[in-house]
Amino acid sequence: MESQRTFLFIGLMLVSFLLFQEWNNDYNQPKVDPSATTQTQQANLTESDDFIPSSSDSGLPASTTLAKRSVIEITTDVFKVKIDTKGGDIVESDLLQYEEVKGEETPFMLLGEFEGNQYFSQSGLIGLNGPDASANGRPTYHSEQTSYTLTGDGLRVPLQFTDSNGVSFTKTYVFKKGQYDVGLEYTVNNTTSTPIQVQLYTQVKRTVQEKGSLVDQNYLGAAYGTDEEPYEKYSFSDMADKNLNESTQGGYIAFIQHYFVSAWVPKQDQTNTLYSLITSSNAAIIGTKAEPVNVQAGSEQTITSIYYMGPKESDVLEALHPDLDLTVDYGWLWFISQPLFVLLKWLYSILGNWGLAIIAITIIVKSLMYPLTKAQYTSMAKMRALQPKMAALKEKYGDDRQKFGQATMEMYKKEKVNPMGGCFPILLQMPIFLALFYVFLESTELRHAEFMLWLTDLSAQDPYYVLPILFGASMFITQKLQPMTVTDPMQQKMMTFMPVIFSVFFLWFPSGLVLYWLVSNLISIAQMLYIYRGMEKKGIKVRG
Structure with missing residues (x-):
């Protein structure tokens, strides 16, 4: 005995x-120097190798051009967000109600530049007439203000762009008081005499990071859900082995880490394509492509999606998508946890x-x-x-x-x-x-x-x-x-x-x-x- x-x-x-x-895999996150982060981010704003999924699924990066652009700052009760006018991407997100280090006033940075490593949320319109599929590169949006502050229950941040044909595109982020989910609305106003076709894509881009030593490791990885697989991890090594290419009704994609998650939830009443890619610059991307949308001549149409960037709160995540709460990963003993x-x-x-x-x-x-x-x-x-x-x-x-x-x-x-x-x-x-x-x-x-x-x-x-x-x-x-x-x-x-x-x-x-x-x-x-x-x-x- x-x-x-x-x-x-x-x-x-x-x-x-x-x-x-x-x-150690999950707890030890890389520490961020806020001043270094800001300098690095501003230096990289004019350098873009963003992957834009083509409507033909060729898997090749679209050509880009360097353009001068600026950053729009949004402050709510839970966020301090920076949006790059080039493409209208979220390039930084500080969670104001979570400290980076216990006892310090620096908010936790979920998205941004981490010692040269990027973590961005991106979205755009591709397809036959999408501005993000243009040979001239991604559009540079115009905003009436350089900063916005939420004062009531909601805040809308519109970004505007008009292409060479006169088609107007308004990309609007919708922030809500006390909430970490952000609405995305693309309003396409086709002022031409012929129909046009666009296709919404949403993706999360993060630099591939290898695990370090036993006492200096960080858990990081992508995940997705389909109508057949409610929750599936898709690690950096999985992306390197094979690009994800799943067609599903509804679905979602996410990047998960210790305590926090970043996820795109597309419209659930349509067929979406989930994809991934490792770029030549060592960036891991996981994203969604919606169905092509035809906008008739002289008409206007709005395309929507939802982006969540915040803590792993099961009830909140489940309200956004029935399976998104599975990103709170309790492992194989979840039924006890x-x-x-x-x-x-x-x-x-x-x-x-x-x-x-x-x-x-x-x-x-x-x-x-x-x-x-x-x-x-x-x-x-x-x-x-x-x-x-x-x-x-x-x-x-x-x-x-x-x-x-x-x-x-x-x-x-x-x-x-x-x-x-x-x-x-x-x-x-x-x-x-x-x-x-x-x-x-x-x-x-x-x-x-x-x-x-x-x-x-x-x-x-x-x-x-x-x-x-x-x-x-x-x-x-x-x-x-x-x-x-x-x-x-x-x-x-x-x-x-x-x-x-x-x-x-x-x-x-x-x-x-x-x-x-x-x-x-x-x-x-x-x-x-x-x-x-x-x-x-x-x-x-x-x-x-």
């Missing part, structure tokens, strides 16, 4: 290491503190799992009580492992002891621990969430390592309280150092997750004392 327990502890240690790797997060949010609404909500959910989970915990400790105690009989069987059969094994199983059956009784409950608890890990990893609400005292950010590591040390101490106490039968010196050393090893692993874990494990251990200690006291009253020897 002790060798099995040691094996389980080693397995748990391995899982912890893998979780640590995964957390989702209800746990719903419960956690409900507890927070009552307690008003995420740390207290974590403690409360730990108490609830441990209470629900008490029958398994009792079975685990009872089995371990019974195994401890059978050690003298085990020693007698080993002495009787010597090196005959087959007879010793048969005699052991007969003894287990006679004494009604399940040798896996202490292992199985541990294995059942692991999915819950893993599911909660992904809750901490993906839930924007827990980003920079405060608890008390020095714990001002439950999504970051404990700055003074108090929780990991307390966790190690609680694990040590748990070991001392458990019935110990191991006699092998090597196993004894492993068991002794296990709390230290786990404490070291937990130094870099989100403090909210370490808080959960610490409280879980404390509750386990209390449950263990209660269970063992009851067993000792029945005459079952628990500890030597």
Whole structure:
């Protein structure tokens, strides 16, 4: 039994290491120098290698020309956005209600220039008569103002362009108070005497970034949804291997990262083409193309889409598209993570503190799992009580492992002891621990969430390592309280150092997750004392 327990502890240690790797993949975002960002962005505004999907799906970049253009600044209660008049693209988006670094006033930059790496949202009209398909390059729009500020419930930012034939194109961004979804409206006024055809495309462009070392990695990747595949990741390597080319009713495309997402949701009542490309300048693009639209002579028509750039809030994302909430990626244990997060949010609404909500959910989970915990400790105690009989069987059969094994199983059956009784409950608890890990990893609400005292950010590591040390101490106490039968010196050393090893692993874990494990251990200690006291009253020897 002790060798099995040691094996389980080693397995748990391995899982912890893998979780640590995964957390580093997702948590460590590149830090941005705002001044350097602004300078880099202004320097690059006149350099464009934007991919414009042709109506024939040739997959080739359209020719471009350098043109002098400017930036329009929009400020709302949640955004500070910059739009390039060349093409009318969103080239920077600061989320005013989210700090880049906890305790600093610099807002989190979702779109923009990150140390030379680009992250833009682009859209345009191609097709037979689309201005973005012109041999002269993308259009330069005119705006009545260089800056706009939302003062009411909504703000419309119109950009205007008229081609050489006199066709008027008005590209309007629609911002709404308190919302991270931005409406896009293309109004085409065909003043000519012949019909014209245009086709809307929307895309997100981001420089390909490779993962760094173990302690300096960042999760980044594209995703899309179709009428057949509600959520599919499409990484940089996937794009490099094969361009995405999916035709679907509705659908969406997105770039996802830790806590935030950027997504285009085209009209759902039409057939859209989802595509991707890696450009020659090492930019990854994923986008959508709508159906061609015919605008009759002397008529006007409006084409629309929706762009979301903000936190991964499941309810908000699901309202935009039924499957967009899947970008809050809880992994393969989503069916456990989702209800746990719903419960956690409900507890927070009552307690008003995420740390207290974590403690409360730990108490609830441990209470629900008490029958398994009792079975685990009872089995371990019974195994401890059978050690003298085990020693007698080993002495009787010597090196005959087959007879010793048969005699052991007969003894287990006679004494009604399940040798896996202490292992199985541990294995059942692991999915819950893993599911909660992904809750901490993906839930924007827990980003920079405060608890008390020095714990001002439950999504970051404990700055003074108090929780990991307390966790190690609680694990040590748990070991001392458990019935110990191991006699092998090597196993004894492993068991002794296990709390230290786990404490070291937990130094870099989100403090909210370490808080959960610490409280879980404390509750386990209390449950263990209660269970063992009851067993000792029945005459079952628990500890030597």
